[in-house]
Amino acid sequence: MLHPDRMPPLSLEQMDEAQRAAAQALIAGPRKAVKGPFIALLRSPLLMDRLQRVGEYIRFDSSLPPRLSEFAMLVVARACTQQFEWFVHVPLARKAGTSAETIEAVRCGRRPTDMHADEALVYDFTHELLAHSGVCDTTYAIAVGRLGERGVVDLTGLIGYFLTVSLVLNVAHTPPEETDDVVALPTLPL
Template identity: 85%
Template sequence: MHQHPDRMPPLGLEQLDDGQKAAAQALIDGPRKGVKGPFIPLLRSPQLLDRLQRVGEYIRFDSSLPPRLSEFAMLVVARACTQQFEWFTHVPLALKLGTSSETVEAIRCGRRPDDMNTDETLVYDFTQELLAHRGVCDSTYARTVNRLGERGVVDLTGLIGYFLTVSLVLNVAHTPPETVDGVKALPALPL
């Protein structure tokens, strides 16, 4: 894994203005329990951080989607963005919730997994189509609404958009991943 220098490293407490301190404290007091990952560069814009982290908190902890499908979708977005931090964060969670290691490896390598269950296939197809075309066709929409409901479609779309935003922030900032033993880094894929 090629490592670029971190463009926006963690800020010291003495460097934070009042808005940044309040945003950091909200993260510390919330379910994340700290300022890490995308929130390190986002701390440069505390109002954006505050608003995004509230969306992310909903997406991660209160969405209508089952956690297994949320984590699975996060892997697909992380792969699409070659986003190492999000990949290393969400692979162990996806595996713990039942995504197979074969599916994870196929996604890592940029291949369509062969062993997805019905719900994973639905989420994979919806996510890939949305990322590729900025929308989904009528049949994909109908299948997804039939299985997840309209709220599920909106929550899945919001999850994809949120993790796309977070991944782009991390990519621009060159935020290094917190590597996890046994999790392979994402290889660069040809454009």
């Protein structure tokens, strides 16, 4: 069932001075537009500004290779049934080298069987962190061994950032920008 967009885009006339400044800063950066979660976040321009800077690091400067970052984003989008992020990141994950079979398994809520070892690590780390708000010593040791401490912190930050963004999008009912080559996430049983 489609829900109405609770926080549609604001026109320039609807924005106060702080909102206009935050929107202009976002447009001037690598995102080039106010879209997705930033439409809702613009209601709190200081939060949007701070959060988008974290997201800019996560997306464009993290120590994680794009294939792992994009894959982790898909796992979080699936966990939150977040369509906007799913439609944005599936093409990016494909481009970064994640297989169609892996993406489809994540979409359907299954642990993929054809993952590379580093993807399996990211999948397991993300699931464990989301389920338990932490990871066990074994998962931590494997992650540090593969990603280093910086990589573990960057992966944890990415998961937290995209969880926050997904929750904002879910509360706002922000509609996805659907594309023909991406299949929407099905609703999974609770």
